Amino acid sequence: MEQPLAARNHQCALTRRMSHLTLNRLSKRYGETVAVADVSLSVARGESVALLGPSGCGKTTTLRMIAGLIQPSAGAIEVLGVDVTQVPAHRRNMGYVFQSYALFPHMSVAANVGFGLDERGVGRSERDRRVAAALSQVRLEGLSARKPRELSGGQQQRVALARALVIEPDVLLLDESLSNLDARLRDAMRLEIRDLQRSLGITTLFVTHDQTEALTLCDRIAVMHAGRVEQIADPVTIYERPASRFVAEFVGRSVVLPVERSEAGLVLGGRPVRTAHPVPESRALELFLRPQRIALAGPETEAGAHNRLGGVVRSHVFVGDRLEVLVDTQAGRVTVETSGAGAVAQPGDAVSLIWSPSDTLVFARAAP
Amino acid sequence: MREGAGPWLGAAAALVYVVLLAPVAVVVFIAFSADSFIVFPPSGYSLRWFQRLWAHEALMRGLSLSLMLAGIVTIGSLAIGVPAAYAIARAKVPAAGALKAFFLAPLLLPTLVLGLALLMALQPLRLTATLTGLALGHMVMTVPFVIRLMVTTFATLPDEVEAAAASLGATPWRVFRRVTLPLAIPGLAASAFLSFLLSFDETVISLFISGPRASTLPVEMVRYVEGRTDPLVAALSVVLIVATLFVILVVERIAGLARVVGR
Numbered sequence: 001m002e003q004p005l006a007a008r009n010h011q012c013a014l015t016r017r018m019s020h021l022t023l024n025r026l027s028k029r030y031g032e033t034v035a036v037a038d039v040s041l042s043v044a045r046g047e048s049v050a051l052l053g054p055s056g057c058g059k060t061t062t063l064r065m066i067a068g069l070i071q072p073s074a075g076a077i078e079v080l081g082v083d084v085t086q087v088p089a090h091r092r093n094m095g096y097v098f099q100s101y102a103l104f105p106h107m108s109v110a111a112n113v114g115f116g117l118d119e120r121g122v123g124r125s126e127r128d129r130r131v132a133a134a135l136s137q138v139r140l141e142g143l144s145a146r147k148p149r150e151l152s153g154g155q156q157q158r159v160a161l162a163r164a165l166v167i168e169p170d171v172l173l174l175d176e177s178l179s180n181l182d183a184r185l186r187d188a189m190r191l192e193i194r195d196l197q198r199s200l201g202i203t204t205l206f207v208t209h210d211q212t213e214a215l216t217l218c219d220r221i222a223v224m225h226a227g228r229v230e231q232i233a234d235p236v237t238i239y240e241r242p243a244s245r246f247v248a249e250f251v252g253r254s255v256v257l258p259v260e261r262s263e264a265g266l267v268l269g270g271r272p273v274r275t276a277h278p279v280p281e282s283r284a285l286e287l288f289l290r291p292q293r294i295a296l297a298g299p300e301t302e303a304g305a306h307n308r309l310g311g312v313v314r315s316h317v318f319v320g321d322r323l324e325v326l327v328d329t330q331a332g333r334v335t336v337e338t339s340g341a342g343a344v345a346q347p348g349d350a351v352s353l354i355w356s357p358s359d360t361l362v363f364a365r366a367a368p
Numbered sequence: 369m370r371e372g373a374g375p376w377l378g379a380a381a382a383l384v385y386v387v388l389l390a391p392v393a394v395v396v397f398i399a400f401s402a403d404s405f406i407v408f409p410p411s412g413y414s415l416r417w418f419q420r421l422w423a424h425e426a427l428m429r430g431l432s433l434s435l436m437l438a439g440i441v442t443i444g445s446l447a448i449g450v451p452a453a454y455a456i457a458r459a460k461v462p463a464a465g466a467l468k469a470f471f472l473a474p475l476l477l478p479t480l481v482l483g484l485a486l487l488m489a490l491q492p493l494r495l496t497a498t499l500t501g502l503a504l505g506h507m508v509m510t511v512p513f514v515i516r517l518m519v520t521t522f523a524t525l526p527d528e529v530e531a532a533a534a535s536l537g538a539t540p541w542r543v544f545r546r547v548t549l550p551l552a553i554p555g556l557a558a559s560a561f562l563s564f565l566l567s568f569d570e571t572v573i574s575l576f577i578s579g580p581r582a583s584t585l586p587v588e589m590v591r592y593v594e595g596r597t598d599p600l601v602a603a604l605s606v607v608l609i610v611a612t613l614f615v616i617l618v619v620e621r622i623a624g625l626a627r628v629v630g631r
Binding site: 068069096115119 | 526528529532533535536539546551
């Protein structure tokens with residue numbers, strides 16, 4: 001792990017050069033309230049990063065500070081190595097897609113999309129050509145004369161996207177852009193936005209509270225909680241190796257069981273349990289498992305190097321694409337997700353729950 | 369649930385309208401009277417009072433002064449009230465809430481007090497009985513109205529729309545001109561209309577600060593009625609009613625159109 005200093009410096013310089021958008025200890029306070037605290041983030045050219053978190057975690061405030069719509073209390077924003085913290089919004093060249101779309105209601109679709117080009121002094125014929133190209137990019141040809149209120153939610157969303165893309169922004173900022181659409185349209189738009197983002201190679205920051213959106217759309221995810229970034233990593237790492245209890249609970253479903261520390265190691269429901277990961281110093285601990293990583297087996301199955309917990313099946317819950325089996329164990333009730341295919345243990349059956357130490361995460365118990 | 373009002377409620381409403389509009393109807397009849405005095409019903413009908421009105425110099429001078437004054441007051445009130453309302457609505461000034469309350473004050477004062485105060489303030493400045501003085505006096509009434517109306521108008525415009533314009537490269541002034549102002553047209557039309565009518569109709573304040581050099585139509589009408597009782601003033605009233613209805617229709621068209629174009 002230890003690198004020579006020169007090599008490390010070189011690598012530092014390299015990442016800095018490649019960074020397209022850099023947030024350096026960005027903070028925003030409203031009086032006593034801290035909305036965003038020390039957010040640092042480096043986004044490479046063409047990369048898409050999600051700011052994921054519950055409402056009120058400071059993700060939209062962060063996005064608005066990047067766009068210049070909110071002045072940060074402290075910290076700096078750099079685009080292509082240039083500090084833009086004091087640059088007003090209209091000179092930042094950021095494409096912002098609002099949750100409400102914020103289309104200009106008194107202008108046609110074409111005038112909406114052409115707005116940013118007008119403000120940049122682009123000539124009439126050039127503007128018309130680029131507006132037409134942007135509208136065909138989002139598959140809205142033929143609607144250019146319509147007014148926003150004559151469009152469906154999905155169409156308005158596309159106009160907002162075309163309007164932000166047509167100015168060829170340095171960074172595309174999407175604020176909960178899909179949350180006002182119904183579920184089916186959301187799935188379609190999600191794929192569409194990802195394809196567009198990839199094919200244009202545009203650096204994108206995506207604010208969302210929807211983990212599916214973050215996991216499917218983005219190269220990396222920054223999970224935010226109470227104004228701070230809890231973890232920045234690729235989607236697989238976020239899901240498989242959450243760095244904190246909050247990330248583990250917020251992303252994906254979890255089985256949480258109390259676990260005790262003894263001289264020999266960790267004890268779960270009176271039996272030793274192993275983990276391949278570090279255990280925090282705290283006395284009160286909790287064990288986190290992904291419900292689909294737990295295997296159901298017969299009561300006397302030998303677990304080998306794996307962890308084993310005995311229990312009795314209580315009930316089944318059919319959820320369509322999976323079957324949830326509720327098992328009562330010494331350590332508490334555990335939900336196991338199975339595909340539902342083949343023979344499934346029936347209520348009242350004694351079973352073993354078996355899972356790998358590498359799927360076993362241990363965090364400090366939350367304060368009650 | 370039954371649609372609309374029941375027969376009793378409808379009848380009651382009709383009665384209220386009759387009571388309210390009956391005096392106006394009487395005025396209309398008398399305006400077309402052929403008599404030399406106010407008699408109802410008139411013994412004959414003619415247009416003679418309209419002809420007399422047209423030839424009456426003092427009233428005609430009052431009318432043209434009132435129209436000019438109302439025009440100046442309207443432009444002045446919008447020029448002051450719209451930027452002030454924008455600053456208050458967007459909380460760009462400290463104590464926006466207190467300012468909003470402060471601008472309500474002239475609306476709550478009796479106009480009699482306001483008129484006396486204006487007389488005492490304008491006298492030393494030698495502005496009584498001048499167009500400037502009258503315009504300033506009327507604007508004390510109209511600016512608060514414009515601010516009230518426009519604060520509400522701006523407050524209902526989503527600020528995300530303005531933020532979107534800024535993020536697309538529009539300077540604050542361009543945002544105001546290309547986005548905020550067009551979306552505020554219904555409010556602007558209502559403000560202009562209200563300022564014009566308030567100024568045109570203002571009597572109490574005008575009585576205090578008018579004089580032989582500059583006298584508005586309402587003041588001339590009061591003077592006329594003090595001395596005589598013929599149907600001339602009724603004819604003038606009919607002219608005013610028709611003119612007001614015309615303005616209302618025009619504004620309704622503009623504001624209604626703006627609403628259709630806008631949202």
